[in-house]
Amino acid sequence: MAPDPEHTVTAAGPPDGAKRRVIVNPTSGGGEHGPAVRRLADRHGYSVVETTKQGDGAALAREAIADGVTVLGACGGDGTVQEIVQGLADADALDTVRFGVLPAGTANIFAGDIGVRSIEHGFELLEEGEARAIDIGFADDTPFVKSCIAGLTADTSAATTSDMKERFGPLAFVITGVQQATSFEGLALDIDVVTDEGEHTWSGEALSVLIGNARRFAKELGQANVEDGLFDVTLIEQMPPGEAVAEAIAQQLLGRDTEHVTRLDAERIEIESRADAVDFSLDGEIYRRDRLTLTVQPAALSVCVGPEYDPAPTA
Numbered sequence: 001m002a003p004d005p006e007h008t009v010t011a012a013g014p015p016d017g018a019k020r021r022v023i024v025n026p027t028s029g030g031g032e033h034g035p036a037v038r039r040l041a042d043r044h045g046y047s048v049v050e051t052t053k054q055g056d057g058a059a060l061a062r063e064a065i066a067d068g069v070t071v072l073g074a075c076g077g078d079g080t081v082q083e084i085v086q087g088l089a090d091a092d093a094l095d096t097v098r099f100g101v102l103p104a105g106t107a108n109i110f111a112g113d114i115g116v117r118s119i120e121h122g123f124e125l126l127e128e129g130e131a132r133a134i135d136i137g138f139a140d141d142t143p144f145v146k147s148c149i150a151g152l153t154a155d156t157s158a159a160t161t162s163d164m165k166e167r168f169g170p171l172a173f174v175i176t177g178v179q180q181a182t183s184f185e186g187l188a189l190d191i192d193v194v195t196d197e198g199e200h201t202w203s204g205e206a207l208s209v210l211i212g213n214a215r216r217f218a219k220e221l222g223q224a225n226v227e228d229g230l231f232d233v234t235l236i237e238q239m240p241p242g243e244a245v246a247e248a249i250a251q252q253l254l255g256r257d258t259e260h261v262t263r264l265d266a267e268r269i270e271i272e273s274r275a276d277a278v279d280f281s282l283d284g285e286i287y288r289r290d291r292l293t294l295t296v297q298p299a300a301l302s303v304c305v306g307p308e309y310d311p312a313p314t315a
């Protein structure tokens with residue numbers, strides 16, 4: 001899909017005098033990126049602050065905004081990016097700061113989505129790259145860039161083999177989950193979804209609810225459109241194990257809804273548990289809630305993207 005020019009915030013880098021900073025999680029990935037980041041930060045005129053514990057990313061981002069920083073790098077993995085975006089949202093600065101990702105985590109899925117190849121590349125993009133306005137998802141007040149997941153996938157991903165991931169993409173997590181956790185009872189949920197065609201309600205036992213901002217879980221897989229103001233929602237109903245595997249694969253291969261799998265593009269979703277509180281994985285961090293309202297803030301974050309960035313590569 002051709003990029004929508006309206007989402008270009010700036011076609012080139014920041015003004016010379018802009019105050020630059022990078023927030024580094026020294027423990028992300030293998031934890032060996034510290035010296036290289038400091039060297040590059042020095043070369044490009046960035047001050048460096050480090051997180052010392054979980055949650056620091058948000059606090060340091062708020063501090064950066066209070067200090068007048070207008071160019072901000074997030075050095076770490078997807079969890080670090082999420083925390084820093086949280087701090088920017090708290091400071092009402094999602095679209096006022098020029099934000100960039102310096103990938104140093106284990107998976108770095110979001111960095112891949114926006115075309116950032118390495119820490120060095122991330123600095124180059126902060127200095128010279130195009131900044132785009134991308135959607136941010138909110139689960140109540142907590143922002144997320146990639147996805148919000150409830151159900152089987154949230155706690156079964158470790159058992160999924162890389163061969164399965166390659167063959168089935170994110171649905172591999174569901175398939176593995178069904179094969180392994182035959183005792184999974186499903187989540188008793190009431191779900192309200194608002195799409196541009198109206199409101200849908202669903203009530204039943206869910207195996208998995210997969211909500212992607214920058215992530216797609218079914219059909220063509222891979223990345224969802226991050227500039228359309230919509231979530232990519234896949235709802236998989238509880239079903240007997242063998243059937244579930246077949247369903248998931250059919251959904252994946254045929255790219256269409258099946259009896260137990262529903263796909264929707266949604267502006268807003270309300271999820272309420274009819275039983276215990278549910279673990280929601282927001283960009284990989286677990287939040288336990290009885291109910292959750294998910295909204296999209298369209299074109300909310302100004303983020304530096306690489307030449308390979310495509311808002312909707314599979315559209």
Ligand SMILES: Nc1ncnc2c1ncn2[C@@H]1O[C@H](COP(=O)(O)OP(=O)(O)OP(=O)(O)O)[C@@H](O)[C@H]1O
Pocket residue numbers: 025026027028029030051052053054055056076077078079080081083104105106107108109284285
């Ligand atoms: N100094 C620190 N010590 C320990 N944990 C930290 C520290 N700073 C941040 N954290 C926490 O580390 C967690 C993981 O960080 P992050 O996601 O960046 O790395 P990763 O898990 O290696 O990468 P990815 O999510 O891309 O796979 C986050 O939950 C964050 O809160």
